[in-house]
Amino acid sequence: MKIRIKFRKYGVMKFIGHLDMMRYFQKAMRRAEIDICYSEGFSPHQIMSFAAPLGVGITSDGEYFDIEAGHSQSTACAIKMLNDTMVEGVEITGYVRLPDHAKPAMSVVAAADYTLSFREGVNPPALKSEFAAALNRFFTEQTEVLITKKTKRSEKTMDLKKLVYDFHMEGTETQPIFYLNLSTGSQDNLKPELAVAALFSDMGISFPSDSLMIHRLDVYAVSENGRDFVSLLDMGSVIE
Amino acid sequence: MIKLALSDEILMKIDKPARYIGNELNSVKKRPETVSIRFVMCFPDVYEIGMSHLGIQILYDMFNKRQDVWCERVYSPWPDLHKIMKEEEIPLFSLESQEPVKNSDFLGITLQYEMCYTNVLQILDLSGIPLSACERGENDPIVIGGGPCAYNPEPIAEFFDLFYIGEGETSYDALFDLYKEKKRHGASRIEFLRAAAGIPGIYVPSLYAVSYRADGTIDSFRPLYEDVPSIVQKQVVTDMTDAVYPEKPIVPFLKATQDRVVLEIQRGCIRGCRFCQAGMIYRPTREKSTERLKELAVQMLKSTGHEEISLSSLSSSDYTQLKELVNFLIEECRERRVNISLPSLRIDAFSLDVMSKVQDVRKSSLTFAPEAGSQRLRDVINKGLTEESILNGAKMAFSGGWNKVKFYFMLGLPTETAEDMRAIADLANAAAALYYETVPKENRNGKCQITVSTSFFVPKPFTPFQWAGMYPPKEYINRAKVVNDSIHAQLNRKSIKYNWHEADVTVLEGILARGDRKVGQAIRRVYEKGGIFDAWSEFFCYERWLDAFAECGIDPDFYTLRERDPEEIFPWDFIDAGVTKEFLLREWKNAMQASVSPNCRMRCMGCGANKYGGGVCFEDKN
Numbered sequence: 001m002k003i004r005i006k007f008r009k010y011g012v013m014k015f016i017g018h019l020d021m022m023r024y025f026q027k028a029m030r031r032a033e034i035d036i037c038y039s040e041g042f043s044p045h046q047i048m049s050f051a052a053p054l055g056v057g058i059t060s061d062g063e064y065f066d067i068e069a070g071h072s073q074s075t076a077c078a079i080k081m082l083n084d085t086m087v088e089g090v091e092i093t094g095y096v097r098l099p100d101h102a103k104p105a106m107s108v109v110a111a112a113d114y115t116l117s118f119r120e121g122v123n124p125p126a127l128k129s130e131f132a133a134a135l136n137r138f139f140t141e142q143t144e145v146l147i148t149k150k151t152k153r154s155e156k157t158m159d160l161k162k163l164v165y166d167f168h169m170e171g172t173e174t175q176p177i178f179y180l181n182l183s184t185g186s187q188d189n190l191k192p193e194l195a196v197a198a199l200f201s202d203m204g205i206s207f208p209s210d211s212l213m214i215h216r217l218d219v220y221a222v223s224e225n226g227r228d229f230v231s232l233l234d235m236g237s238v239i240e
Numbered sequence: 241m242i243k244l245a246l247s248d249e250i251l252m253k254i255d256k257p258a259r260y261i262g263n264e265l266n267s268v269k270k271r272p273e274t275v276s277i278r279f280v281m282c283f284p285d286v287y288e289i290g291m292s293h294l295g296i297q298i299l300y301d302m303f304n305k306r307q308d309v310w311c312e313r314v315y316s317p318w319p320d321l322h323k324i325m326k327e328e329e330i331p332l333f334s335l336e337s338q339e340p341v342k343n344s345d346f347l348g349i350t351l352q353y354e355m356c357y358t359n360v361l362q363i364l365d366l367s368g369i370p371l372s373a374c375e376r377g378e379n380d381p382i383v384i385g386g387g388p389c390a391y392n393p394e395p396i397a398e399f400f401d402l403f404y405i406g407e408g409e410t411s412y413d414a415l416f417d418l419y420k421e422k423k424r425h426g427a428s429r430i431e432f433l434r435a436a437a438g439i440p441g442i443y444v445p446s447l448y449a450v451s452y453r454a455d456g457t458i459d460s461f462r463p464l465y466e467d468v469p470s471i472v473q474k475q476v477v478t479d480m481t482d483a484v485y486p487e488k489p490i491v492p493f494l495k496a497t498q499d500r501v502v503l504e505i506q507r508g509c510i511r512g513c514r515f516c517q518a519g520m521i522y523r524p525t526r527e528k529s530t531e532r533l534k535e536l537a538v539q540m541l542k543s544t545g546h547e548e549i550s551l552s553s554l555s556s557s558d559y560t561q562l563k564e565l566v567n568f569l570i571e572e573c574r575e576r577r578v579n580i581s582l583p584s585l586r587i588d589a590f591s592l593d594v595m596s597k598v599q600d601v602r603k604s605s606l607t608f609a610p611e612a613g614s615q616r617l618r619d620v621i622n623k624g625l626t627e628e629s630i631l632n633g634a635k636m637a638f639s640g641g642w643n644k645v646k647f648y649f650m651l652g653l654p655t656e657t658a659e660d661m662r663a664i665a666d667l668a669n670a671a672a673a674l675y676y677e678t679v680p681k682e683n684r685n686g687k688c689q690i691t692v693s694t695s696f697f698v699p700k701p702f703t704p705f706q707w708a709g710m711y712p713p714k715e716y717i718n719r720a721k722v723v724n725d726s727i728h729a730q731l732n733r734k735s736i737k738y739n740w741h742e743a744d745v746t747v748l749e750g751i752l753a754r755g756d757r758k759v760g761q762a763i764r765r766v767y768e769k770g771g772i773f774d775a776w777s778e779f780f781c782y783e784r785w786l787d788a789f790a791e792c793g794i795d796p797d798f799y800t801l802r803e804r805d806p807e808e809i810f811p812w813d814f815i816d817a818g819v820t821k822e823f824l825l826r827e828w829k830n831a832m833q834a835s836v837s838p839n840c841r842m843r844c845m846g847c848g849a850n851k852y853g854g855g856v857c858f859e860d861k862n
């Protein structure tokens with residue numbers, strides 16, 4: 001059966017990279033005695049796939065991976081077994097059974113939402129209301145917002161309006177927080193700090209990107225009706 | 241959650257920040273106010289190497305089982321972080337509490353190889369602890385050295401307050417109890433060290449004076465006070481079965497070199513190879529009971545979730561209940577989908593059968609370690625392996641489907657001639673020829689691949705070769721060239737690949753391994769000139785060492801080229817490592833006659849280690 005597991009990653013664990021997280025969970029599956037299935041051959045691998053890799057330095061409330069299991073305990077029981085063997089900074093928050101025909105998490109990811117806040121000790125370069133006004137001008141009221149994304153090999157022009165589904169301010173007047181919901185996945189991947197950097201440069205603010213803390217809230221797929229987003233966890237059902 | 245010693249900005253710009261954050265599964269956190277001793281255990285190399293070391297895992301577990309001790313870990317910051325810590329004056333911190341190392345009571349540094357000595361200085365320097373023990377004050381941690389290099393601690397003696405000679409399991413409790421008592425009575429650092437010198441296995445270098453002869457050799461080595469023992473006794477765990485062992489070893493996030501459960505099946509080796517320090521200093525050979533090992537294997541697999549288990553010992557084939565243990569593991573691991581790795585197995589019918597069950601024959605390779613190419617030289621080093629048995633093993637392996645074979649040899653052994661070097665190539669060629677003879681064309685999985693690797697021999701203290709002279713630096717590469725040329729002249733040269741090591745580092749290991757107290761200043765000079773991570777070829781700089789020796793007026797040849805006189809007092813003679821100097825000298829003479837000595841199970845050679853009252857010396861006598 002197909003199982004989807006959701007976890008939080010916080011605190012010092014944000015410095016553990018994606019590959020090391022995968023290794024961490026492979027060992028955790030054994031410790032929690034989850035009946036995970038293995039590939040064939042001399043060095044069998046667990047059948048496990050992650051939804052959307054999280055960059056080093058980013059915390060998250062909504063990380064996912066899918067496994068293939070022989071049988072399963074109840075959701076509550078499995079979550080407890082897993083959490084009993086987690087380190088501080090990783091918490092299992094969901095464990096659901098997927099329909100047998102479900103596609104792997106990786107291939108259905110369409111969007112993710114984030115908050116970006118100023119690191120402790122950093123003075124925000126503007127008030128929340130100033131950011132909100134600028135954001136309106138720069139993003140909300142526009143029909144097209146072109147930015148260039150530089151990679152090692154190429155430069156690519158992208159339209160933020162097509163990739164960012166929601167961009168607004170939260171937090172307090174002196175501690176503003178940027179909220180973004182944006183396109184994620186293999187095709188149109190946009191990093192949230194790029195969108196915020198574009199806003200900054202529109203405002204004429206030069207600001208080191210490492211003074212922002214990035215936190216992922218959740219990861220979404222397109223719902224069956226093709227119009228809304230649905231949290232990856234809601235695509236499965238709780239095991240009683 | 242804990243506050244990290246390094247800021248997010250720093251952690252985001254250095255390589256592998258996971259090296260510095262701690263928080264690993266099974267690492268131990270205690271409330272500082274509940275303990276009376278803070279101990280920081282250090283492996284002076286990068287995290288992934290240090291985390292793979294079994295000895296630290298054992299002591300970490302043992303120390304933390306005491307309620308009054310909190311043992312933490314620290315590893316060498318990689319050069320990228322080293323630079324930042326120096327620039328920003330960030331003190332070195334332990335992983336668990338992320339607090340400065342300098343605030344601890346003890347800093348224990350394991351010394352596994354000589355080339356880590358500059359990293360020892362790096363650790364002290366970054367911690368803000370004076371490099372010289374004599375400059376340390378009441379608030380500095382007591383710096384302890386241990387591990388195989390502590391069997392000749394003299395080159396680094398000035399940097400340590402004390403050394404622990406032998407296996408940590410036995411005397412640390414006494415040391416901790418003494419420390420607590422002295423602290424309660426407000427005793428000074430010096431008073432504590434003086435009292436510690438009375439604990440078996442503890443060597444306090446500052447309490448001994450050395451004088452030298454005109455020729456540079458030692459004239460006398462004496463304790464300064466009457467109550468300080470003139471001989472330091474190596475510590476040995478008599479009963480391995482009941483000895484502490486970490487049932488919940490730490491599981492790193494980063495892929496460490498040993499990313500697996502390590503099951504120590506025995507300590508010591510019965511073989512008595514004359515070049516091998518481990519084979520001498522871990523005498524007598526002591527086994528852990530199979531029952532205990534089975535229990536431990538299951539517990540450790542459960543507590544770590546590792547996907548692989550490996551046996552650890554100097555020569556696993558000599559473990560008396562190997563069959564039973566391995567069969568149990570195969571069964572247990574099949575159920576758990578755990579891989580088994582079996583290093584240091586002699587190639588024979590049993591091991592080939594086992595290996596064909598636990599690895600993919602077509603992809604894996606088999607290893608032979610004849611160490612010397614000719615029978616004469618194998619007799620000199622007492623490697624009781626005949627050409628016939630090697631080729632026999634190879635033949636069985638080829639018939640079993642293997643076509644990749646690795647051979648390990650040493651070059652620069654005492655009495656070695658060009659003929660011995662060429663014999664390496666001949667042996668490799670014979671093995672290749674055997675493949676084509678044994679395996680019919682239709683069954684071949686391509687060509688056979690014979691890999692020959694040579695390392696250069698470095699004489700070590702407490703071995704029969706401790707008297708041996710080394711060769712001039714150029715000579716080492718010449719020897720590798722002789723082997724290379726003669727491999728290229730072989731009929732089956734296309735099936736043979738040859739690797740050899742750099743020679744410069746060999747000479748340095750030679751100096752540091754058998755050096756005396758005079759060498760210490762040169763190590764300090766090298767560190768001051770920016771030398772760290774000398775065990776890494778990309779950071780090692782031979783010239784830096786040569787310059788330092790020249791500046792300190794040290795003649796490297798004195799330590800390397802000289803064949804020692806039987807009468808010479810060695811810097812490490814004050815240590816009683818179990819094996820007597822008479823035995824080692826007998827073996828040195830046997831070596832010169834190419835006369836083979838039997839192993840401990842065939843006939844006792846009276847090495848002296850039976851005084852520990854356990855292990856192989858008493859196997860038939862209970």
Ligand code: SF4
Pocket residue numbers: 523524525839840841843844845846847848849850856857
């Ligand atoms: S005393 Fe004899 S049996 Fe014991 S370790 Fe020495 S040589 Fe081996």
